[in-house]
Structures are given as C-alpha cells and as structure tokens.
Amino acid sequence: MRVAWKNQLTGYAFISPFVIGFLVFILVPSCVSLYLSFTSYDLFTSPRWIGLDNYKEMFFEDSKYWQSLKVTLIYVFMGVPLRLAFALAIAMLLNTAAKAVGVYRTIYYLPSIIGGSVAVSIMWRNIYGDEGIINGLLNFFGVDSVRWFAEPFAALWMLISLSVWQFGSSMLIFLAGLKNIPSELYEAAGVDGAGAVRRFFSITLPMLTPIMLFNTILQTIGAFLTFTPAYIISKGEGGPLDGTLLYSLYLFRQGFVYFDMGYASAMAWVMLIIVAIFTAILFATSKFWVHYESKEG
C-alpha cells in the first residue's frame, strides 16, 4: 500500500510543473477573464459589475467589432484552404525520387520558418508598396498598379497572401503522409484503369484525411489568433478603414490601447466559443470525411 502511494506521488511530482502552470497561468486567469467580461475595468480602478453590457455593446452597437470579425473570418476561410491546397499540390509535386527534391523541399519550407517574424512583415509591407515588386509584376503582365494600403480588401489580401506563403510546414506534414500511402494501392488502381484524377480522389485524398483533420484544426486556430503581421503591416492601427483589423489586433487595442479590459475579456470569450464551435464541427463531421484504416472503404 505504501508503495502504491509512493507511485502516485512520484507521478504527480513529474507532472506537477504542468499542473501548477495550468492552474496559475491558464485556469485561474480564464475564470478571472470570464468574470471581467461582465465588468467595466481599466486596471487602475476596481472592476465594476455591468452584467451583459459588454456583450450587448459588442453585438449591437460596435460596428468595429463586426468589421473585425468579418475580416478575421475572410482571413481564416480564404487563408487556411489556400494554404492547405498549396501545401498538398507542392507535396505531391515533391513526392518523387528526383534528386533535387531535398533542395526544393528546403526552399519551399523556408518561408514557414521565418514567416512569423517582424522582419518578414516589414518585407511584406514593402513588396506591396506602390513601387514594390508586386505592382512591378502586375505592370509586367499589363495590369494596373493596385494601391494596397488604400483599399481595405487589398490590404487584407496582403495578410492572406503572407499566410499562404507559409504553406511549407503543412507541406512537410502532407509529404510524410504521402510517403505512408502503400504503393500497392496505386498499382491496383492502375491495373483497374483508374486515371490520375481518379487516383487522386479515390486514394490520395482519402488516405490523407486523418492528417488533414489535425492540420486543419491547428491551422484554423492559429489563423484566428494571427497578430504580428496585422500589427506590423498596419502599424498597429488595423487600417485602412479597419481592413486589417484582425480579431486579435482589435482585442489588443481594446485591452491595451484603450484599457477597456472588461470589453477585451468579453471579446476573448466570444473568440474562445467561436474556435470551440469550429473545432467541434470539424470533429463531429470528421466521421463523414475522414478515412480510417480499420473501416471498409
């Protein structure tokens, strides 16, 4: 009996850093955040209970809130699918025995490694400048220059393209997945006379769906939380006309520029619920689109 007790204690001793960290840095702050979302709080005076006022203001009065939710949803639902599509296309391109593949893989992956940095956001700001290389490229193909910093949607596109540019990490995950598909499947399909398109939709895509589920969830959450590029490219303002006011940036401005900590907390909880709903939908629908080895199919 004493030994069993000792085993319990040893187990908890090992996971104690996580348990303590979870309680102190996540669970308690989350509860505090929930409480603050029902208050008006500016950090200097004590919180004042205002019930649902923050949520009412958010949903019914604050047009900036809806704008930031809108640009975030556009950012997530254009950025993530495009990123995954590029990742899959290039992974299939590189899934051959060609000698140069290692070099290509490195180059395609490099943007993922540097993409989150301030330096790359600064670079992105400048390649989209009025005289930048993107406009140069457009002009080369006979298209007029776009004023990327004047049009809200054009400015949002800068952020989306920056996110798509970093498809390399998903590409590596897909590459690992592609290597695990037994080649007998393709051989059998070839004998049955299935063409390339058919093979892609009947073998490649279904076999990758388990990886895709995990990947899509993490990429979607990551996209919802994007902060650095929006902060750097719009110089902290979210402009033009709130075109790049991503949710995290607006939350940051409410909390740490206007010091409306109650409102920022309410925003954070709505974000948590939105993310939880998307994750739940992806999991709940996964039995219809994720292919598992054990099942027939």
Add this chain to the structure above:
Amino acid sequence: MRYKPLKWTLYHVIAAGGALLMVYPVIWLLMSSFKPSAQIFQTAGSLIPSEWIWTNYSQGWQGIGGYGFGTFIKNSLVLVVLATIGAVLSSAFVAFGFARLKFFGSSFWFAIMMVTLMLPHDVTLVPQYIMFAKMDWLNSIKPIVVPAYFGAPFFIFLMIQFIRTIPSELDEAATIDGCGKFRLFYRIIIPLIAPALATASIFSFYWRWEDLIGPVLYLNKPSMYPVSMALKMYLDADTLSNWGAMFAMSIVSLVPVVAVFFAFQKHIVEGISTSGLK
C-alpha cells in the same frame, strides 16, 4: 521508371520556378539592403544593386532609440536562452510522467493538456497581464520567461510521442537494479530523447526570437527591447532615410533563424512530420 527528358525538364522548370517565386521576396530584401535608401524603390524592378554599399549595415548596427543593435540582439538572446532552457527541461520532466508512470488521474491531466494545446491564448492575455501587473512584474522579462518553466503542451506532446518509442524493458531493467524514477529519468531517458530535446529547443528558439506580443505587453523601455521590438521601432520611425538600415537589420534578424534552420534541418523536418508542430 523510363527516363523521359521532356517530362523531366518540365518537372524541374515548374518546381524550380515555384521555388524561385517563393524566395524572391527574401532575395529582394537582401539585395535592397545593399542599395542606397533613396534607390530602393526607384530601382525596385532591378534586383542587383548598381553599386554595393555596406553603409545600411553600419548605420543600422548603430541602432535606434539610443541603443545599439547589439543590445537588442543580446536582449533577444537572454529571453531565448532562459525561456528555452525552462520550456525544454520542464516539458521533458512532465512528458516522462505522462509517458511512463501510472498514477490516478493521469489520463484526465493528459486530456487537459491536449485541450490546452488547442486553447486560444488570447483568452489568458488580459488576465495574465493584470496578474503580472499586480505582482509588479511589468517592465521585466519575468512575465515572458517564468511561465516557460511550467512545461509547454506542444513540447510535452512531442516528447511523449518520442518516449513511447523507447522500449520499456529498459526501464524495467533499471528498476530491478534499484534505480529510482528520478534517476531513471535523467540517467536513461534524457540521453535517449536527445533528438526530441533538440527539436523542441529549435522551435522554442524560433518562437521566442520572433515573439512580438510578449515584449509589446511587458517591455516598455528600449533598453530591454528584443530584436522584434527594435525592428518595430525602425518601422515607426519609417522615413525615406532609414529604409536601408531597416532592411539591413531585418536581414540581420533573420540570419540566426536561417542559420539554425540549415544547421538542424533534419531535426526540424522530423519534428514537424511526426507531431504537426507549427
């Protein structure tokens, strides 16, 4: 497969063309950093500088806000090293507990950890700030460094996966020889999971080096700024005259990241392929 020259050429044209397109912005940034500031956009179309100059680097290295760029690099390194040591060691410790020890509630805490992995950190941003403000930790690196010592879910997950590939006969043999769990951990498991420790260290380095929100919230004096904040200062003072310096220091800030990438590429690729990191 039969050798088909046409198909082979087409393949490499597409793959290399795409690769060139991907790195073109970075090459443009690099080349621009050697051009005089006034020429960067006048000659944006031509990639190679007509004359190569180093003044952007010497001017940029003198820094901004009264501090040399070397100070910012030193600040970044302090943050990176302290946070990485904490995150990697504590995560390994926790991972061993989850992967090898049987105790009541372990699957509950494992589930909590997996949920934490997916929790949007925005939720804790405001209350953590308030907490650190009450503790009088603002304007110090403590709010950024200390939480790292309580394990990072991504790294814990990565290391659990790795520890599970180690045969448990090894543990049993050591236990029969009278080796306690703590000794088992640091004498046998730690050396065996060195590759996973390396992968976690590399990713911790990347995330800390590029982190912006932490320094924006907690560091308010230029003397404490890491590289990411220094670059932001260049941007805020964005005038024609210092574009060159800003580009040059952007390149400088990317050098360690790219160097680590090329030095440890194998660890990185394996880390991502096996656990879906980043």
